[in-house]
Amino acid sequence: MSRPRLIKEASAPLQLDKELLLRIHDLMVKTRALEERLIQMYKQGHGYFWIGGPGEEAFNVPLGMLMKKGQGPAYDYLHAHYRQSGTILALGEEPIGALRQMKNTATDPYSGGRNFAGHFSLKKYNVAPVSSPIEVQYAVAPGTAMVQKRVGGDGITIVTGGDAGTAEGDFASCLVWSSRPVNPLPILIIVTNNKWGISTSGDGQHGEARISDRAKAFGIQAKTINGNDPVEAYNELKEAMEYVRKERKPYFIEALVSRLYGHSSASGANYVGDEVDCLKQFEARLEQEGFMTRQQMDDLRNRYTEELAAAARQVRDEPQPDPDSIWKHIYAEDK
Amino acid sequence: MSRPRLIKEASAPLQLDKELLLRIHDLMVKTRALEERLIQMYKQGHGYFWIGGPGEEAFNVPLGMLMKKGQGPAYDYLHAHYRQSGTILALGEEPIGALRQMKNTATDPYSGGRNFAGHFSLKKYNVAPVSSPIEVQYAVAPGTAMVQKRVGGDGITIVTGGDAGTAEGDFASCLVWSSRPVNPLPILIIVTNNKWGISTSGDGQHGEARISDRAKAFGIQAKTINGNDPVEAYNELKEAMEYVRKERKPYFIEALVSRLYGHSSASGANYVGDEVDCLKQFEARLEQEGFMTRQQMDDLRNRYTEELAAAARQVRDEPQPDPDSIWKHIYAEDK
Amino acid sequence: MANMAQAIRMALHYAEENLGVTDIFGEDVGMPLGGVFTCTQGLKTTWNTPLDERGIIGAAMGIAMGGGRPVAEIQFCDYVYNTIDLLKLAGNTCWSTNGDWNMPMVVRTPVGSGIRGSIYHSHSFDATMTHIPGWKVVMPSTPLDAYGLLITACKEQNPVMFLEPKALLRVKGEERIPGEPDDDRQLSKMIDAPLGDRTQWKPQWPTLEAYAVPFGKGKKVREGSQLTVVSYGRTLPLCAKAAAALADEGISAEVIDLRSLWPYDWELIKESVQKTGRVLFVNEDTEVTNFGEHLMRRTVEELFYSLLAPPRLLAGKFLPGIGLADSLEMASVPQQGDITAAMRSLASEQP
Amino acid sequence: MANMAQAIRMALHYAEENLGVTDIFGEDVGMPLGGVFTCTQGLKTTWNTPLDERGIIGAAMGIAMGGGRPVAEIQFCDYVYNTIDLLKLAGNTCWSTNGDWNMPMVVRTPVGSGIRGSIYHSHSFDATMTHIPGWKVVMPSTPLDAYGLLITACKEQNPVMFLEPKALLRVKGEERIPGEPDDDRQLSKMIDAPLGDRTQWKPQWPTLEAYAVPFGKGKKVREGSQLTVVSYGRTLPLCAKAAAALADEGISAEVIDLRSLWPYDWELIKESVQKTGRVLFVNEDTEVTNFGEHLMRRTVEELFYSLLAPPRLLAGKFLPGIGLADSLEMASVPQQGDITAAMRSLASEQP
Numbered sequence A, B: 001m002s003r004p005r006l007i008k009e010a011s012a013p014l015q016l017d018k019e020l021l022l023r024i025h026d027l028m029v030k031t032r033a034l035e036e037r038l039i040q041m042y043k044q045g046h047g048y049f050w051i052g053g054p055g056e057e058a059f060n061v062p063l064g065m066l067m068k069k070g071q072g073p074a075y076d077y078l079h080a081h082y083r084q085s086g087t088i089l090a091l092g093e094e095p096i097g098a099l100r101q102m103k104n105t106a107t108d109p110y111s112g113g114r115n116f117a118g119h120f121s122l123k124k125y126n127v128a129p130v131s132s133p134i135e136v137q138y139a140v141a142p143g144t145a146m147v148q149k150r151v152g153g154d155g156i157t158i159v160t161g162g163d164a165g166t167a168e169g170d171f172a173s174c175l176v177w178s179s180r181p182v183n184p185l186p187i188l189i190i191v192t193n194n195k196w197g198i199s200t201s202g203d204g205q206h207g208e209a210r211i212s213d214r215a216k217a218f219g220i221q222a223k224t225i226n227g228n229d230p231v232e233a234y235n236e237l238k239e240a241m242e243y244v245r246k247e248r249k250p251y252f253i254e255a256l257v258s259r260l261y262g263h264s265s266a267s268g269a270n271y272v273g274d275e276v277d278c279l280k281q282f283e284a285r286l287e288q289e290g291f292m293t294r295q296q297m298d299d300l301r302n303r304y305t306e307e308l309a310a311a312a313r314q315v316r317d318e319p320q321p322d323p324d325s326i327w328k329h330i331y332a333e334d335k
Numbered sequence C, D: 001m002a003n004m005a006q007a008i009r010m011a012l013h014y015a016e017e018n019l020g021v022t023d024i025f026g027e028d029v030g031m032p033l034g035g036v037f038t039c040t041q042g043l044k045t046t047w048n049t050p051l052d053e054r055g056i057i058g059a060a061m062g063i064a065m066g067g068g069r070p071v072a073e074i075q076f077c078d079y080v081y082n083t084i085d086l087l088k089l090a091g092n093t094c095w096s097t098n099g100d101w102n103m104p105m106v107v108r109t110p111v112g113s114g115i116r117g118s119i120y121h122s123h124s125f126d127a128t129m130t131h132i133p134g135w136k137v138v139m140p141s142t143p144l145d146a147y148g149l150l151i152t153a154c155k156e157q158n159p160v161m162f163l164e165p166k167a168l169l170r171v172k173g174e175e176r177i178p179g180e181p182d183d184d185r186q187l188s189k190m191i192d193a194p195l196g197d198r199t200q201w202k203p204q205w206p207t208l209e210a211y212a213v214p215f216g217k218g219k220k221v222r223e224g225s226q227l228t229v230v231s232y233g234r235t236l237p238l239c240a241k242a243a244a245a246l247a248d249e250g251i252s253a254e255v256i257d258l259r260s261l262w263p264y265d266w267e268l269i270k271e272s273v274q275k276t277g278r279v280l281f282v283n284e285d286t287e288v289t290n291f292g293e294h295l296m297r298r299t300v301e302e303l304f305y306s307l308l309a310p311p312r313l314l315a316g317k318f319l320p321g322i323g324l325a326d327s328l329e330m331a332s333v334p335q336q337g338d339i340t341a342a343m344r345s346l347a348s349e350q351p
């Protein structure tokens, strides 16, 4: 697939309030610092495996900011991919939880040391557990949207996943179930397209010109956007979410993003030079428009880096889960 | 989904050679007589279950006539649906085999009394075993097409299935695997759309205006045709197959057909008055154009009906499979 | 008395009215058909899904996560095998999230042989399902148990697999469902959909009463002293019949209906085997890596020194399918004669 | 000596050259990666599939039907569970068509724990797979057996499931693959892809020789007289080590590597158990409806009166997953200490 012609140039003026831009930037920096800390923890032997979202901050942060945060069908559900730390932080979550999961401590708030890094679960914010099996979230997501459709209100369901995963039948199931004439669903279906599935280039595998074309075939409103531009991402997501909230119908977004540290620690987790770095690009624009100075940005980055280093030191000494804890939570009665 | 505007009217002049038209007609009558005999066998207690293709003759007969018949990748593969008796007869198969399968005799050439009616398997003609699980044939079919692409020649793979089944992920898998830019496949993907999945009307379940739109999203040449018109079916299939043979690329046909005796014996297997009967319609045109008289057509029908009644009597006395035969053919060594 | 299909329908009605069930769905589950076995006729929260088992299980999970109470149907368990990953996911979600999320969902599916269903309408699912952690798995053999187990299922906080022995769905019970009218024909008139046009039809539900069969509790169907037979589903009534016949030969067999496969009533089995010293496990799933083998393992591990003869398993033959012809189906899964013979032989086995 | 990943690669190369293998495929199986465990580096018929396990199994079936010889990979067996229906179909096609079609296809997939793979890179697949008729199922524990079994797999006329114990993939063997060079570093230089750019790289294959391990034949890894241990895959070397350690305590254990799970070498087990009267089955799949329970059932049914103590099963705990933390993984599946303790206790068990 060739890249779409992007409507907005990277050098176009920023069309959001300064305050909003700075909040986005702050969260993007925080997310990047978190991911880089996680990678470092892995490299230092403080975790067995890393996977995460450096390169998707420009899209994932606005997504979290725009979510209607809360628990239950009146609020938004997120059936998330494993590169979603930016969204989680934008929801207000403290980054130390992710470090705890990386170090698989008993204190890990998402899985108690059971699951891999990036596998968030926050029932309090309607964030469904991230699943390692690719694409199953697309089969599950219509369910929460059905409940939301029935109970009324403006809560919506959001589902995200990667480009390669769209080859699984569950992606098609999601389109089928979301667009049934008897019951169209309030669901925002998202694919973050980084052009790769581990080592497999998307070019050879996708017959469709755009992944969004597959949604269009179902009569679903669909767009391909530049997910490396936080302003475009914010505006497009806002428009999409408003549509879904009001119309109670599905909407589809394909966001073109980068994979800045390769697939995962299994592929080395080293910075990849030839991909667009959304944070670098955004910072250049912020500087250019005089919203922030290089110094301010460096300070911010350093502050987060230090905070996360401190948090990592703290987590290092926290206990591993008790062996007997394996018997807990097999069933909900054990709660 | 609303019906497409059909380009050719049912009253338009027949555009094929008389000889060809008569061959199509003959096979359509033979197929209908076979299906009606199978239904009767079921109703008389000479079989446990009937499912089959009355109402699809106008499409399935031309399909079988146009197939390149033989064994191995140089010939066409058919990954068939369970309503495909017209295709099987058009390939030259004797109808008595279907009766034997209905009566689950040891002589059943397709499964030795193991499988339901309509579950053909003819390795000699590259007809893959019909599977009860809906839609799995769409996941399998790309495999034979890959072999054909590699060995060269003009053999193609054909896969057929129903409209409701397209909701299974395997339908999407077939589109994905057939249209990969690294290796587009010589495959003709067919959906026979009778607007029903057992008791479930397609109207409420399909967000796509046409099932063929789903193929178009993958850049696959795709058409929706009137499968109740054997002339249109013949011409469209011919064009499609020539394209696939020559271009070694996928092609998609959605054929609108009828379900003349309901879903299966489970729903009663009674003639449904309000569906287009392709055979009636075709006979009216043949008569109108003077290719056949009513008398000739009645004679033909009677001849086949009698032949099949005789065959059913013959089958009735054939032995059931031996209980010990359950151990045969678990593995291919047993052959 | 009600048959099992009617009992299931009544339990679902009860659950819609009293237990907050919000969605009863699956292929052909809603109007006009109400399920290929009539189990969901006339219910108010039914709807028809696309032909997509993965979507059905996924939707059930999502509905459960959204606070609904789903009862999903897989039309035949033969068609559940492309969803095993999702069943595993539903079963591990509570554990994987360290208790953050739970999955209160019920999946119903008909299982087993007995209707000449050929290769793809005869599958059993107990072996595969009992290997998936995090689920509760039940399988009634009477209408009343079906009613009571399904009501318990609809109260559960965890995923429940409700296996319906299809050969027994149309068999009438010997016990009355609490609230069921005295006259069967009256019941049928009230809750069975008419043939033909159903658009105007509405069921008249009897006033059903709460009745819950707890999970993990088996039922002693017959007392006996010389051997124990443990079964469930289609083969259970055959075991009971065999025990009755063998009583005439002077063989005293105790018959246990497990009802709940996971968790199961180990105490009931144990007490019985300690008494009889001989045990036969009967089910119709294929016999390699079969749930009966688990029960047998536990018996051997815990009760070895109480055994007077090796425990035995009578199960389906390890074949790729059940063939359509009568002769094939009969030869593939335990029939009355096989069960009686196995019991007789075990009762008399001497080292 | 070669490790198991290299042995697999060499067997596949041999099979491409000599056995007509036409397609080695799966997610990331082709260039540039050559498989997440390097098993398919440098082979000439590899290609990368879409991320679609159903498509992968389906394509293997289709390629087999078209006369090709496919070797498909599921990247981790944890991701095979949405294809069980297709595996069942591949396994029943020959039977369902009364012998008309057969399915000469191989599926390879890494299984088991041992790399801190957390919930979804630690699954075992032997229980689920041995319940599916029509397949042959093998699982080597040494590089040489991996080589020999894979060569046999590539000659089969039936579907073969080749399970790769991922904890052993990087362990070097103690026996030489026929044709393998003497020096490990030389082998690595010849057939391991370099780090970084691989576009110009070509492997230099050693001249490999035919070597086939027949299906259905186990291997006595250690002779012993007091108890029998039957295992396969990751736990096999642990059993062997335990037996060696226990020999110092005066306990003589016989260790059998099953290698072939279906069909399996009953004669070897039987002969051994008749000698020792005590048997421990060890595997790491979850323990309910587990293949070890099948082996135990057969032992009890056929050898009950030869047993000096109840047969035992040591398997994975019945948990929804294997947790990431060390403490969790160690507590969930059999470790060295668990195996030694189980053997010791069985050896000394008295009624």
Ligand SMILES: Cc1ncc(C[n+]2csc(CCOP(=O)(O)OP(=O)(O)O)c2C)c(N)n1
Binding pocket: A083, A132, A133, A134, A135, A161, A162, A163, A164, A165, A166, A194, A196, A197, A198, A263, D027, D051, D053, D075, D079
């Ligand atoms: C069902 C399944 N198959 C295979 C894998 C192994 N796997 C993990 S990530 C991945 C690639 C995913 O690519 P994509 O969907 O594009 O997401 P990305 O990682 O690029 O964000 C694969 C094959 C898996 N986790 N689940």
Ligand SMILES: Cc1ncc(C[n+]2csc(CCOP(=O)(O)OP(=O)(O)O)c2C)c(N)n1
Binding pocket: B083, B132, B133, B134, B135, B161, B162, B163, B164, B165, B166, B194, B196, B197, B198, B263, C027, C051, C053, C075, C079
């Ligand atoms: C995987 C699977 N799910 C469910 C069924 C039960 N079933 C048999 S036919 C059918 C409807 C099929 O409808 P469609 O695909 O439109 O084909 P048609 O019968 O109309 O030709 C269903 C649900 C099945 N055979 N396989």
Ligand SMILES: [Mg+2]
Binding pocket: A162, A163, A164, A192, A193, A194, A195, A196, A197, A198
């Ligand atoms: Mg990607």
Ligand SMILES: [Mg+2]
Binding pocket: B162, B163, B164, B192, B193, B194, B195, B196, B197, B198
């Ligand atoms: Mg249809």
